[in-house]
Amino acid sequence: MSGNFEVIGSRAARKDAPNKSTGKAQYIEDIKFPGELAGALLQSPHAHAKILNIDTSKAQALPGVVAVITARDVPAVKYGVSPARYDENLFAVDRVRYVGDEIAAVAAEDLTTAQKAVELIEVEYEPLPVLLSVDQATAEGAPWIHEEFPDNICAQVEQEFGDVEAAFADCDLVQEGSFFSKRQDGAFIEPNQCVALMGHDGVLTLHSSTQVPHYVQRTVAMVTGLNMSQVRVVKPYVGGGFGPKASATPIDLSASFLAMKTGRPVRMAYTREQVFLFSRARHGFIHKMKIGAKKDGTLMALDHQATLEGGAYSSFGIATVYYAGSLLGGPYKLPNMRYHGLRVFTNKPACGAQRGHGGVIARALFEQQLDIIAEKLGMDPIELRLKNMMETGDVTCNDLAMSSLGMRECIEAVKNGSGWDEKKGKLPPGKGIGMACGFFVSGAGYPIYRSETYHCTIMIKADEDGGGVTVYTASAEIGQGSDTAMAMIAAEAVGIPYEQVRIKSGDTDFGIDLGAYSSRTTLMTGHATKEAGDNLKAMILEVLAQELGIGQERLDIKNGLVKISGAPVDFTAIRTGYIKEHRGWQDQPQGDELTFREAARLAYLRRGTLVATGKYKPPVLGGKYKGAAVGTSPAYGCSAQVAEVSVDFETGQIKVERITDAHDCGQAVNLTSVEAQMQGSVSMGLGEALFEEVKFDAQGRILNASLGEYHIPTVMDMPETKCIVVESGEPNGPFGAKEVGEGAIMPTIPAILNAVRNATGLVLEETPLTPERVYLALKRHKGA
Amino acid sequence: MLLPTFDYYRPAGLPEALSLLAEMGEDARPLAGGTDLLVNLKLKKAAPKALLDLGSLEELKGNRTDDGKVSLGALNTASRLASGGPEVPGLLSLGAGALGSPQVRNRATLGGNLVTARPAADICLPLLALGATAVLAGPQGEREVPLDGYFQGPGYTVKQPGEILTRVLVGAPRPGVGGGYQKLGLRQAMEIALVNVAVYLELEGDGETVALARVALGAVAPVPMLSPGAAQALQGTPAGEKIFTEAAEAAAADAKPIDDHRGSAAYRRDMVRTLTLRALRQALSQAQGSKEARS
Numbered sequence A: 001m002s003g004n005f006e007v008i009g010s011r012a013a014r015k016d017a018p019n020k021s022t023g024k025a026q027y028i029e030d031i032k033f034p035g036e037l038a039g040a041l042l043q044s045p046h047a048h049a050k051i052l053n054i055d056t057s058k059a060q061a062l063p064g065v066v067a068v069i070t071a072r073d074v075p076a077v078k079y080g081v082s083p084a085r086y087d088e089n090l091f092a093v094d095r096v097r098y099v100g101d102e103i104a105a106v107a108a109e110d111l112t113t114a115q116k117a118v119e120l121i122e123v124e125y126e127p128l129p130v131l132l133s134v135d136q137a138t139a140e141g142a143p144w145i146h147e148e149f150p151d152n153i154c155a156q157v158e159q160e161f162g163d164v165e166a167a168f169a170d171c172d173l174v175q176e177g178s179f180f181s182k183r184q185d186g187a188f189i190e191p192n193q194c195v196a197l198m199g200h201d202g203v204l205t206l207h208s209s210t211q212v213p214h215y216v217q218r219t220v221a222m223v224t225g226l227n228m229s230q231v232r233v234v235k236p237y238v239g240g241g242f243g244p245k246a247s248a249t250p251i252d253l254s255a256s257f258l259a260m261k262t263g264r265p266v267r268m269a270y271t272r273e274q275v276f277l278f279s280r281a282r283h284g285f286i287h288k289m290k291i292g293a294k295k296d297g298t299l300m301a302l303d304h305q306a307t308l309e310g311g312a313y314s315s316f317g318i319a320t321v322y323y324a325g326s327l328l329g330g331p332y333k334l335p336n337m338r339y340h341g342l343r344v345f346t347n348k349p350a351c352g353a354q355r356g357h358g359g360v361i362a363r364a365l366f367e368q369q370l371d372i373i374a375e376k377l378g379m380d381p382i383e384l385r386l387k388n389m390m391e392t393g394d395v396t397c398n399d400l401a402m403s404s405l406g407m408r409e410c411i412e413a414v415k416n417g418s419g420w421d422e423k424k425g426k427l428p429p430g431k432g433i434g435m436a437c438g439f440f441v442s443g444a445g446y447p448i449y450r451s452e453t454y455h456c457t458i459m460i461k462a463d464e465d466g467g468g469v470t471v472y473t474a475s476a477e478i479g480q481g482s483d484t485a486m487a488m489i490a491a492e493a494v495g496i497p498y499e500q501v502r503i504k505s506g507d508t509d510f511g512i513d514l515g516a517y518s519s520r521t522t523l524m525t526g527h528a529t530k531e532a533g534d535n536l537k538a539m540i541l542e543v544l545a546q547e548l549g550i551g552q553e554r555l556d557i558k559n560g561l562v563k564i565s566g567a568p569v570d571f572t573a574i575r576t577g578y579i580k581e582h583r584g585w586q587d588q589p590q591g592d593e594l595t596f597r598e599a600a601r602l603a604y605l606r607r608g609t610l611v612a613t614g615k616y617k618p619p620v621l622g623g624k625y626k627g628a629a630v631g632t633s634p635a636y637g638c639s640a641q642v643a644e645v646s647v648d649f650e651t652g653q654i655k656v657e658r659i660t661d662a663h664d665c666g667q668a669v670n671l672t673s674v675e676a677q678m679q680g681s682v683s684m685g686l687g688e689a690l691f692e693e694v695k696f697d698a699q700g701r702i703l704n705a706s707l708g709e710y711h712i713p714t715v716m717d718m719p720e721t722k723c724i725v726v727e728s729g730e731p732n733g734p735f736g737a738k739e740v741g742e743g744a745i746m747p748t749i750p751a752i753l754n755a756v757r758n759a760t761g762l763v764l765e766e767t768p769l770t771p772e773r774v775y776l777a778l779k780r781h782k783g784a
Numbered sequence B: 001m002l003l004p005t006f007d008y009y010r011p012a013g014l015p016e017a018l019s020l021l022a023e024m025g026e027d028a029r030p031l032a033g034g035t036d037l038l039v040n041l042k043l044k045k046a047a048p049k050a051l052l053d054l055g056s057l058e059e060l061k062g063n064r065t066d067d068g069k070v071s072l073g074a075l076n077t078a079s080r081l082a083s084g085g086p087e088v089p090g091l092l093s094l095g096a097g098a099l100g101s102p103q104v105r106n107r108a109t110l111g112g113n114l115v116t117a118r119p120a121a122d123i124c125l126p127l128l129a130l131g132a133t134a135v136l137a138g139p140q141g142e143r144e145v146p147l148d149g150y151f152q153g154p155g156y157t158v159k160q161p162g163e164i165l166t167r168v169l170v171g172a173p174r175p176g177v178g179g180g181y182q183k184l185g186l187r188q189a190m191e192i193a194l195v196n197v198a199v200y201l202e203l204e205g206d207g208e209t210v211a212l213a214r215v216a217l218g219a220v221a222p223v224p225m226l227s228p229g230a231a232q233a234l235q236g237t238p239a240g241e242k243i244f245t246e247a248a249e250a251a252a253a254d255a256k257p258i259d260d261h262r263g264s265a266a267y268r269r270d271m272v273r274t275l276t277l278r279a280l281r282q283a284l285s286q287a288q289g290s291k292e293a294r295s
């Protein structure tokens, strides 16, 4: 949109595509170190029990076992995600709180021995009452899962913006609804794995499949007692994360301790079942909403209650419970909003962050209710949304500033792209069409720990021969394409072709980067990368200007060539010097323009190695109220989707036939990557809407801890998806870019819900919409 | 998840395989595609000392038509069955094509499906409806066991540990015969059925009267089961909506579903009704269809 880019906005081939498509990409599993030990975890078979005694003597005695550690062998340091809720011990001290809670770790010469040793550890348990639901955990007299959290309340939020009661009194229509969703699993393709090595220099290096090298480094340092510079975290290629890989795992910590203790590399890996046990994925949500509107459709007030079933530990839960409220502030003008949020501990694996953090089910219910309001007021759902949507420059009642918002463009794009007007109300029985909107942060405005730290730092170094540049970043490429995006931003900023940019990422030795979460990398790391690129260009041009005896403002670099404005300038001396230095070379610079190569070489000859840096942290953002840190962001992406479904009335099966999807990402850095995020979001949203649910038995054991029994969509379930990229040009984003990674999921579930309602007349209040659930609802509906 | 250690044998022919089995007894397990066995080994649900790879046994391969009967080798993969061919009954192709995913179908075998004998197995159901007979080879020679009576419980059949399932015998495809297969799951692939139904329908020369019908129900009993009520309702009647509705009702009444985390008994029973009706319609249109119609 802002246009005139050489690299930005193109479909440049991903930097990692050749390695991934030829199988050369190295994931942790592929990286072997000499003398590795295999680690294994002992995890609790009980959902809630006292530990009376742990006897590791038989495990220690097993030949091949090198080390066994329990809570006795590690510092009693509690950790977690939010410093306000550090509630986890690496190993259970005197109590286990879910099936899977860690008790001990073993390092042995091979994995079979390590697993055998784990089985030989004898633990005496005294079972405690098991609390598996919000109702059980909040019942009168229920035992407390954590002594320090009375009544199993992990976090509670009370917020009111405007005057909700007064607004309701003024409304012509008050609509009420509720919704109940299930726990999800992230279902990333690569189970967590890590290898820890203790160097003779006293530096612990942890290779880990993570989204957040920096937070892992910090947690490992804090728990082991090493200082930050003694811990290096390296992230190789990673097979997805979606949120659950956004914090240090017990295997990261166990492998670190075992490596420190044994002096040998220690590898630990989760099986798929252990991925389910560790969880840290989407919470189960219970929402209740009351929405007030005027006759003309103007939305006036929202009263919202959310209860989150959180599992045994806090993990990201405080942020989740805040997001569940704050992410309803937009993308509609809503002058009055009250939120009551509650997160409850249960004896299940801890829930955490997952794509669309906290906001997905709140959005689902809200958008479903909007459709009902539209119907009651005799309006088309699109008309209602257009009437209320925010525009660039608007600020929500909870102080989120929409510095760019292509909401109208998104709505119109899906309306036209889906053929809404020809279909709505005109479809045959069993077919339905529905739409929904959403918005999301472009990066959390604050780090997880209170700090004035930069959120990212970048180094770009020019090759001494002038052939290209290398970007050094601690950011986390986890498959989403951040390496490609950063290389494109660097190429654009420096003014060279994309192919001349190399990138090294995911290593805490390269600087600070908070990681791949909250849809932050493109905007934040992108800013730092652009700044470093701009600086590098300036360093080179400064030398060149001096050499040519002209003002630096006359110089620029574009697509690898030096652009000189004004009167012609004689650069023969520079070219001759370069050619002399490279006598015998076949690719001497030619043509009537000076090249980047000559300029960068010259700059090196005058100044030595050229390294430019960039950094970013968001400016001071709005909101003075408690919890304002969750939801405020330098920018917001927004999106709209239309879903078309068919419903089999005799089985209850839903088939999503088509999704028309528009997303405002400010400015696409890589158009293909933006579309891929949109399609991935549709797939994940569709899975949550129709199939996905982690199920437990009465003892708190997971019934479907495998990808055979936990159903994510296959390619056969994917609808035809039309992606329309909207570019509103974000003033706070590098080259105008903002998020797409998570915001894109927001409309999927409600668009499907609304389409199913259009096909059946049913207001469904529970996901997943399994055939049985839909069938029974249809039966009740018919009977009623 | 690691595989336990085991010895690996690859016998060259059936006699060698049978004598190895006789020697090792319960310590040995035949290995076909491995899509059930290897998973169970990793899950520690089975811990045999030895695996006997059946891959070289010519006796278990290929398909032959002989005297109105088709003999299908136990090593037929689901992919092979799904792609059909003159000797493969159409109903079997439908079931095999609904199994797992292309990768799983490339490994999964007919014999493995019959021996694993899951209540919702996609190859068992069509074969049961087709009235197939299993050929079991043992130390005392071969015996033929009709599938109606072969299944004993989830994972249990009349096959003895010393026996190898070599082949399956079914009626050769012919005109006037049709099959229907319906599988209901959450998603479109990689799915164990919530309920599945296979229907075999044979019409008289008038192209209307039901000469013989079998309705096999999956995931609604400890074993793949036949619905006697549906068969009875259909037999000798003019095929059509009225009698199909009655038959579907009878199938729902015969089903013995239970509640589990995948679905409730009540829903499953209702789905038996719906799927049976749909499978019957499908079978009828196939039976009345082209003269080439194959069951």
Ligand SMILES: Cc1cc2nc3c(=O)[nH]c(=O)nc-3n(C[C@H](O)[C@H](O)[C@H](O)COP(=O)(O)OP(=O)(O)OC[C@H]3O[C@@H](n4cnc5c(N)ncnc54)[C@H](O)[C@@H]3O)c2cc1C
Pocket: A708, B029, B030, B031, B032, B033, B034, B035, B036, B037, B038, B039, B054, B060, B074, B098, B099, B100, B101, B104, B107, B108, B109, B110, B111, B112, B113, B114, B115, B116, B120, B121, B122, B123, B163, B164, B165, B166, B190, B191, B192, B193
């Ligand atoms: C991802 C996945 C998806 C699946 N989806 C489906 C599905 O949709 N529908 C479905 O029905 N099944 C499904 N299955 C199960 C499995 O693929 C089938 O049951 C398959 O037919 C088994 O055949 P196999 O050759 O792989 O058997 P194997 O695993 O090799 O053997 C299975 C058992 O049979 C025994 N055995 C095998 N052949 C013989 C023989 N000739 N004589 C005596 N004993 C023998 C073995 O000893 C073993 O006990 C799935 C499995 C996986 C892993």
